[in-house]
Amino acid sequence: MKYEIILTAILVALPCSMLGCFLILRKMVMLGDAISHAVLPGIVIAYLVFDSRDPWMMLWGAGCTGVLTTLCIEILHKRFNVQEDAAIGVVFTFLFALGVILISVFAHNIDLDQDCVLYGEIVYVPLHRMDIGVLSVPVALPPLILVNAIVFFILIVFYPYFKLSTFDSAFAAGVGMSVGLWNYVLMSLVSFTTVAAFESVGAILVIAFLVVPAASAYLWSKQLKTMCLLSLGFAIASVCIGYMIAQQWDVSISASIAMGSGILFGISFVIHTSGKVIVRNKQ
Amino acid sequence: MQLDVSHISIQYQDNVVVDDVSFQLAPASLAAIVGPNGAGKSSLLKGILGIHPLKKGNVYFNGQTLSSVRPHIAYVPQRESVDWDFPATVLDVVLMGRYPHLNWWKRYRSIDFNIARKSLEQVNLIDLADRQIAQLSGGQQQRVFLARALAQEASIYFMDEPFAGVDAATEKNIVSVLKELQAGGKSIMVVHHDLQTIRSYFSSILLLNKKVIAFGPTDEVFTPERIQQTYQRESLLL
Numbered sequence: 001m002k003y004e005i006i007l008t009a010i011l012v013a014l015p016c017s018m019l020g021c022f023l024i025l026r027k028m029v030m031l032g033d034a035i036s037h038a039v040l041p042g043i044v045i046a047y048l049v050f051d052s053r054d055p056w057m058m059l060w061g062a063g064c065t066g067v068l069t070t071l072c073i074e075i076l077h078k079r080f081n082v083q084e085d086a087a088i089g090v091v092f093t094f095l096f097a098l099g100v101i102l103i104s105v106f107a108h109n110i111d112l113d114q115d116c117v118l119y120g121e122i123v124y125v126p127l128h129r130m131d132i133g134v135l136s137v138p139v140a141l142p143p144l145i146l147v148n149a150i151v152f153f154i155l156i157v158f159y160p161y162f163k164l165s166t167f168d169s170a171f172a173a174g175v176g177m178s179v180g181l182w183n184y185v186l187m188s189l190v191s192f193t194t195v196a197a198f199e200s201v202g203a204i205l206v207i208a209f210l211v212v213p214a215a216s217a218y219l220w221s222k223q224l225k226t227m228c229l230l231s232l233g234f235a236i237a238s239v240c241i242g243y244m245i246a247q248q249w250d251v252s253i254s255a256s257i258a259m260g261s262g263i264l265f266g267i268s269f270v271i272h273t274s275g276k277v278i279v280r281n282k283q
Numbered sequence: 284m285q286l287d288v289s290h291i292s293i294q295y296q297d298n299v300v301v302d303d304v305s306f307q308l309a310p311a312s313l314a315a316i317v318g319p320n321g322a323g324k325s326s327l328l329k330g331i332l333g334i335h336p337l338k339k340g341n342v343y344f345n346g347q348t349l350s351s352v353r354p355h356i357a358y359v360p361q362r363e364s365v366d367w368d369f370p371a372t373v374l375d376v377v378l379m380g381r382y383p384h385l386n387w388w389k390r391y392r393s394i395d396f397n398i399a400r401k402s403l404e405q406v407n408l409i410d411l412a413d414r415q416i417a418q419l420s421g422g423q424q425q426r427v428f429l430a431r432a433l434a435q436e437a438s439i440y441f442m443d444e445p446f447a448g449v450d451a452a453t454e455k456n457i458v459s460v461l462k463e464l465q466a467g468g469k470s471i472m473v474v475h476h477d478l479q480t481i482r483s484y485f486s487s488i489l490l491l492n493k494k495v496i497a498f499g500p501t502d503e504v505f506t507p508e509r510i511q512q513t514y515q516r517e518s519l520l521l
Contacts, residue, residue: 223371
């Protein structure tokens, strides 16, 4: 039981923290935040159309909405000159609200409630089980494992493309790279990850995983590769610290993990800035 | 490499920023693009390089279209266009110049490291190869960008304001590298602002203010009347 909870949290933390590195460097963290909320109507519509809580259907529904969100924001920003942050705010609040209304009109007495979407309930993960052959596993795990496989496969194989288009998009376009394509690939990955993740851990923890480990790793890293690896490390450490806090004081696991990542960021920040002061004083 | 630009126009929404520009750049030219702010200098480069779509017109390199010769074309964007706090070392950035020569897998071979190091030597930055780019001065950043373009081993180079905000030593270094490239038969087009240095740096010049005001050898084209003509429209617009 206990290990299944930790494993679930880590399976969410790994792809989020890796994608987070690119979001931070592209200054698109808010877009990750937006997608993680805006996928809600996609999930509800997938539920209504297919009349099941089959995670695969929801994954598709939400993945499509995620890409749609990115498209809407880009169109508002580039075609109609709406400021990017304003465009993000308009699109994601609209879509999230639409999702909430869809739930309360069509799906209010089923097992798809708004609290769960926002905060998740990771303690229940081991309770919903399914059988794969002789193995009994939590329902939440197979989609998460698939998402991990997809995210890491794409990010590792196409790492040089993501690196160059993130650092210098004009140069990347100049050498013939399709900067737009890689942007959409990244946003699709964020969408899929978010959806697979938030049923079990909630949107808030997903955002924490997208932002905080990568932000901590950024402080320590001289190279992108280091940043990605450190970010994964910080994410796993956050899960462990968070789980211990939750056990100790008997509080929400998701919240404790988010807090754990915040604590690690705080420590990194203090050491990093005081280190800079020491170097400056020596010089 | 011969560059033929014929009747290209570039438009942002309803705003025409480059209007019916044509010129031919001979091989081994070192040319400046000069014009007031908003004259479309950067946009012209981006249009030629296919970064911005062309509204009208064609661009040919040795008679071929961009896509068939892309590995032979190097571009140095404005220094401010990237975030220098990005976690990368000097060598990382210069290695990016090798991308056009790699297959789809884009993993560096040892020859790429050798070429990147040689490029860093050309711009006097080899000692800083492992330094994080966030710790560089403006002039050093500009030379990193130049080294990345050199690592591309291109036939034609497009540079957007490489002399903006750099120290005298960097400027001297860049000019000598550009002249070496020209001596080696490469063509270079540089967006340039400092009218004082044009005669000593560049052999030809494109005076641009949305349209081509004049194009040709610096001695013939760079006359007070033409310069006035180039910059005058701005005051008319204001």
